[in-house]
Amino acid sequence: MFKRLLNYFGALREKLLNLRDAPHALAGGVAIGMFIGFTPLFGLKTLLCLGLAFVLRCNPIAAVISVSLHDVVTPFWPVLLEAEYKIGWEFLHWLHESPPEVQSMHFHIQDVMKWTTFFTIGLPLLVGSMFLSIPAALVAYFLTLPIFRRREQRRQT
Numbered sequence: 001m002f003k004r005l006l007n008y009f010g011a012l013r014e015k016l017l018n019l020r021d022a023p024h025a026l027a028g029g030v031a032i033g034m035f036i037g038f039t040p041l042f043g044l045k046t047l048l049c050l051g052l053a054f055v056l057r058c059n060p061i062a063a064v065i066s067v068s069l070h071d072v073v074t075p076f077w078p079v080l081l082e083a084e085y086k087i088g089w090e091f092l093h094w095l096h097e098s099p100p101e102v103q104s105m106h107f108h109i110q111d112v113m114k115w116t117t118f119f120t121i122g123l124p125l126l127v128g129s130m131f132l133s134i135p136a137a138l139v140a141y142f143l144t145l146p147i148f149r150r151r152e153q154r155r156q157t
Helices: 002-017 023-037 045-056 060-092 109-113 115-156
Strands: none
Touching: 002 060, 023 045, 023 060, 023 115, 045 060, 060 115
């Protein structure tokens, strides 16, 4: 199983490195994928990557590949979501009060579609995810830009 997982990510890496576009566009696509990957917008991530890549004139395929690389953290999503929620809650309430415990909130599945649920759970999650998304996108951009520049130089020679 571990070997199949390594083969999967190796194939995604090869697809990413074989894309033909400007180094800035490819690195921007990777950064967009990392940015969207940390947001709690499940089910919309691919569409958001494509739209944001189009608006920012980055490579949409690189964005989709990098957001799918973000599946590595799937086992850690409960920990990440809790951290994003706490960070978002503290930012929105400017440290005046501590966030309520999620277990004591009596959350039911039918409450997902209510606007009050968005303001009590969704908004702190979304705001808190920005504190992880933005640094991840910046690191991804500045790590991959030199790689794509070297690859472009090798292709030109």
